[in-house]
Amino acid sequence: MIILGINETSHDASVSLIKDGEILFAGHAERYSKQKNDWYNNKEIILDALNYGTPDAIAYYEKPLLKKSRMILHGGSSDWKPHFPVNVPVHYFKHHYSHAAAGYYTSKFNDAAIVVLDAIGEYNTSTIWVGEGSNIKLKYKQNYPVSFGLFYSAFTKLIGLMPNQEEYIMMGMAAYGDWKRYYREVDEYFPSYSKQKYNFHKGINDWGMVITEQDKFDIAAAVQMVYQQRLNDFMHMAYSITGKKNLVFMGGCALNSSANTLLWNIFDDVWIMPNPGDAGSSLGAAAALYGKHINWNSPYLGYDLGGKYPIDKIIEGLKKDKIVAVASGRAEYGPRALGNRSILADPRDPNIKDKVNLIKQRELFRPFAPVVLAEHASKWFDMDFESPYMQYTVKCKRPEQIPSVVHEDGTSRVQTVTRQQHNGLWRVLNKFYLETGVPVLLNTSLNIKGQPLLNDETDIEKWEKEYNFTICR
Numbered sequence: 001m002i003i004l005g006i007n008e009t010s011h012d013a014s015v016s017l018i019k020d021g022e023i024l025f026a027g028h029a030e031r032y033s034k035q036k037n038d039w040y041n042n043k044e045i046i047l048d049a050l051n052y053g054t055p056d057a058i059a060y061y062e063k064p065l066l067k068k069s070r071m072i073l074h075g076g077s078s079d080w081k082p083h084f085p086v087n088v089p090v091h092y093f094k095h096h097y098s099h100a101a102a103g104y105y106t107s108k109f110n111d112a113a114i115v116v117l118d119a120i121g122e123y124n125t126s127t128i129w130v131g132e133g134s135n136i137k138l139k140y141k142q143n144y145p146v147s148f149g150l151f152y153s154a155f156t157k158l159i160g161l162m163p164n165q166e167e168y169i170m171m172g173m174a175a176y177g178d179w180k181r182y183y184r185e186v187d188e189y190f191p192s193y194s195k196q197k198y199n200f201h202k203g204i205n206d207w208g209m210v211i212t213e214q215d216k217f218d219i220a221a222a223v224q225m226v227y228q229q230r231l232n233d234f235m236h237m238a239y240s241i242t243g244k245k246n247l248v249f250m251g252g253c254a255l256n257s258s259a260n261t262l263l264w265n266i267f268d269d270v271w272i273m274p275n276p277g278d279a280g281s282s283l284g285a286a287a288a289l290y291g292k293h294i295n296w297n298s299p300y301l302g303y304d305l306g307g308k309y310p311i312d313k314i315i316e317g318l319k320k321d322k323i324v325a326v327a328s329g330r331a332e333y334g335p336r337a338l339g340n341r342s343i344l345a346d347p348r349d350p351n352i353k354d355k356v357n358l359i360k361q362r363e364l365f366r367p368f369a370p371v372v373l374a375e376h377a378s379k380w381f382d383m384d385f386e387s388p389y390m391q392y393t394v395k396c397k398r399p400e401q402i403p404s405v406v407h408e409d410g411t412s413r414v415q416t417v418t419r420q421q422h423n424g425l426w427r428v429l430n431k432f433y434l435e436t437g438v439p440v441l442l443n444t445s446l447n448i449k450g451q452p453l454l455n456d457e458t459d460i461e462k463w464e465k466e467y468n469f470t471i472c473r
């Protein structure tokens with residue numbers, strides 16, 4: 001059976017197609033419409049998905065009428081009515097169940113605790129499930145307005161960033177702030193179980209203090225600290241409720257790579273599907289309808305540019321300019337560029353960070369992430385686990401050698417690469433290592449601030465014309 005998974009009417013619409021447990025396609029609407037965080041799917045992405053097969057059924061990632069009822073009760077600006085592109089039976093799954101299924105059914109676990117934390121589903125905001133064999137069972141739920149995600153987003157808005165979109169910028173700012181300055185004030189806003197007086201959907205309107213530029217960084221640091229403390233408590237609770245040693249963590253909160261590292265102190269093994277937010281739930285809904293584990297091989301599931309990975313061109317470019325852009329093969333499913341739509345650069349040059357930020361038109365404080373040969377990762381970074389999808393932030397052991405990929409607080413958000421995971425990228429890193437003794441490159445997404453990742457041939461043409469930038473492919 002071929003199942004078309006759909007997620008829309010939320011901040012990042014997506015489409016997935018699976019056949020008997022194999023993932024044929026998974027992609028983001030924004031990369032086709034060129035509208036960042038597009039709420040709706042479009043003809044182009046649907047046609048691309050249908051190239052891989054004709055669906056027998058549609059799986060939708062939430063219960064629209066339940067969501068509508070919440071909006072009538074509590075407000076909120078989101079739309080609730082989905083549009084279906086083909087006339088086949090439609091199956092609806094609850095929002096948090098789709099997250100749980102996206103995580104558990106792509107994991108290697110047969111036995112795991114599943115935690116879902118986001119802003120809000122229909123009503124649920126925090127859930128704990130148990131996965132055993134092919135079954136996923138709800139064990140605990142917390143409803144709106146108590147919400148990890150809404151807490152984080154409300155402060156994102158308070159410091160002048162775009163909620164539901166620029167949380168990752170606030171997370172990056174946290175490293176530059178003094179968390180102690182606003183800790184008490186921020187702590188009081190966290191929606192704890194006994195008291196909840198704020199409607200975080202509407203943002204924080206009673207902060208009452210003038211916010212200067214430095215305050216923004218200090219508030220970000222305090223928010224990150226409070227978030228991590230609550231996350232730690234919640235994960236301990238999940239551990240004791242479920243009694244499981246494996247964790248599957250899903251929902252938009254699982255994108256907080258600085259906080260994710262603490263999960264390894266509580267659980268023996270952790271799986272975060274590389275697209276844990278709502279955009280991953282088109283795959284989650286499809287997997288939920290399939291009802292058992294699906295075959296997860298890699299996140300390269302979107303638009304196919306074809307071509308062989310341009311290893312020699314990349315190495316040449318790095319030698320000549322220290323920065324190269326690469327677009328090859330299928331696009332990443334998830335927010336991070338993991339080598340197929342990436343800008344790669346020499347991390348040894350301390351000036352390279354500013355140069356890449358200028359190309360991407362981003363704020364100059366914004367950090368960049370390293371990609372490292374997995375077999376060398378523990379020599380360069382303080383980690384004893386793999387991070388193939390750039391989901392964990394850890395201490396860098398040799399910051400003076402790779403200054404452009406180390407954050408202000410001495411940490412890096414690491415992507416580890418094995419040969420099996422991405423043979424082309426592994427070979428690029430290995431060549432760079434043999435020539436320089438450094439098995440690390442800077443890896444950032446091939447996009448301009450506020451625009452989606454480069455996707456197809458039209459985008460390549462635009463980059464080469466408008467930005468006068470050669471793309472290796």
Ligand SMILES: [Fe+2]
Pocket residue numbers: 095099118119120121251252277278
């Ligand atoms: Fe969600």
